[in-house]
Amino acid sequence: MAELIKIYEENPSPKAIKQAVDILRNGGLIIYPTDTVYGLGCDITNTAALEKIARIKGVKLEKSNFSFIVEDLSNLSEYATLNNQNFKLLKRNLPGPYTFILPGSSKLPAVFKKKKTVGIRVPNNAIAKAIVNELGNPIVSTSIKDEDEVLEYTTDPSLILEKWEKLVDAVIDGGYGDNQASTVIDLTGEQPEVIREGKGSLEIF
Secondary structure, three states: OOEEEEOOOOOOOHHHHHHHHHHHHOOOOEEEOOOOOOEEEEEOOOHHHHHHHHHHHOOOHHHOOOEEEOOOOOOHHHOEOOOHHHHHHHHHHOOOOEEEEEEEOOOOOHHHOOOOEEEEEOOOOHHHHHHHHHHOOOEEEEEOOOOOOOOOOOOOHHHHHHHHOOOOOEEEEOOOOOOOOEEEEEOOOOOOEEEEOOEOOOOOO
8 A cells, every 4th residue: 555755845855755765766656746747657777667657557668658757957868869959948948847759868778778769857846856866867757647537637645645555655745736747849850849738838949
C-alpha cells in the first residue's frame, strides 16, 4: 500500500525529499507534483521500475513516450542532442510547463537506445526539482489521467492515493495539482512545432 508524503513546495523538507528518493532508488514508483498535472515517475536507471510504469500504462517500454524530468539544462547532452537555436529556446522557456521533443543522445540508457526522440521537462516546481537533485539523475515520468474525460486529470492528492495506492509506493502531497497538462513542442524539425496545446505561453523568439 502506498504512503502519502506531505511536502510543502515553499520549503521542501530535506527529510521528506530523501524519503521519496529512497523509494525511487529501491525501484519504487511515486506520484509527485509538477507545475502542471501530477506525474507518475521512477528512477531512469532502474529498468524494473521502468517496466512497471510501462505495464501500468499498457505500452511497450521501448515504444513508450515517457518524459525525462531534469533539474536544469546542465546535463541535457546525456539524454538529448541540442543545437544552439534549440538550446536558446529551452533556456528562454524553462523551467516551465513545457515538454520539448528532442533527438535522443547516443548516451541514453540501454533500454532507450532505440529511441530516436525524447521528451524533456524542467518543471517549475520546487518539489520535483528537489527530488531530481537528490536522486542525481532524471525521473522518467508520465501524466496520471482520470477515466472521467470531464475531469481528465485528478488534482487532489488524497483522491490520487485512493485510486493508485495498490500500484505505486508513495504519493507526494504537494497540494492541489493543475488539471491542464504541459504544452508539447517538437524540436526535431526545421521549425518548432506545437503538437499539444497545454499550459503556458511559449516564447519562441
